[in-house]
Amino acid sequence: MMKGKWTFFGLVVGLGYLGFPGLVEAQERKIIPLDAHFLPIASGDEDQKYSKIVTVSPEGELVEKTYDLNYALVSAKKSMFEASEPLEPVWEEEKHYASDGTLKYTQFKYRKDNANYTKVFVGDKPVLDLVCDSSLNCEGFFIAPDGEEEAVDRDIFKPGLPDMKAWNEFLGKNLSYPQSARNNRAEGEIWLGLKIDERGELMDSFVVNRASSDPSLVKEVERVLERYAGGFLPARDLQGSPTTAWMYLPIRFRLG
Structure with a gap:
């Protein structure tokens, strides 16, 4: 958990x-x-x-x-x-x-x-x-x-990540700041929508705020998601059984 x-x-x-x-x-x-x-x-x-x-x-x-x-x-x-x-x-x-x-x-x-x-x-x-x-x-x-x-130790009625620390470490090692975004001084949060099935497997994904985000940041987030192999925790229904549901994650880009 x-x-x-x-x-x-x-x-x-x-x-x-x-x-x-x-x-x-x-x-x-x-x-x-x-x-x-x-x-x-x-x-x-x-x-x-x-x-x-x-x-x-x-x-x-x-x-x-x-x-x-x-x-x-x-x-x-x-x-x-x-x-x-x-x-x-x-x-x-x-x-x-x-x-x-x-x-x-x-x-x-x-x-x-x-x-x-x-x-x-x-x-x-x-x-x-x-x-x-x-x-x-x-x-x-x-x-x-x-x-x-x-x-x-989480809201089990929503999908989740097995280990948030491991997720942050994964982003730290794999996420890059696109040069074009740096040149444009583009920063902010890219929100991922992830559909997780009852086995904890990723069924579908999309970028929630694609239309209002820098295209190079969106492309980088999609690239990194393809590399993630850490799995997910499925949501559970009110009876406690695993079920398919959407989760939403922010990936932040900040210029130093």
């Missing part, structure tokens, strides 16, 4: 696209088209699969509701933020729904005493209780349907 740093992709990329808090004023309503990965796209794009409705309450609570194209509710998320740089949530509640409208599970995330907590419930029954310290080393437990507890 892995102990290392984890990035909450949905939050980071979502807020990056939304431009919060400047996007919405109190009580203002915005509708954002999303693709199959729940990423914002241009209005009218043929790849649209969902719509997100975003509002901010007078108390400063960010409310995001996501619907499919048949207007069925997919998820409902509430977040509270503190005035900081970078902007970070202090509390989140996210509910996920089945296609028939029934609630599948609820996820809570909050910060307390310099630690980040994640709790997942099916109804009123806890299935995941996880805490990550300031270094984002995590420990907690998963509760199986039969009540048996299993120690975990």
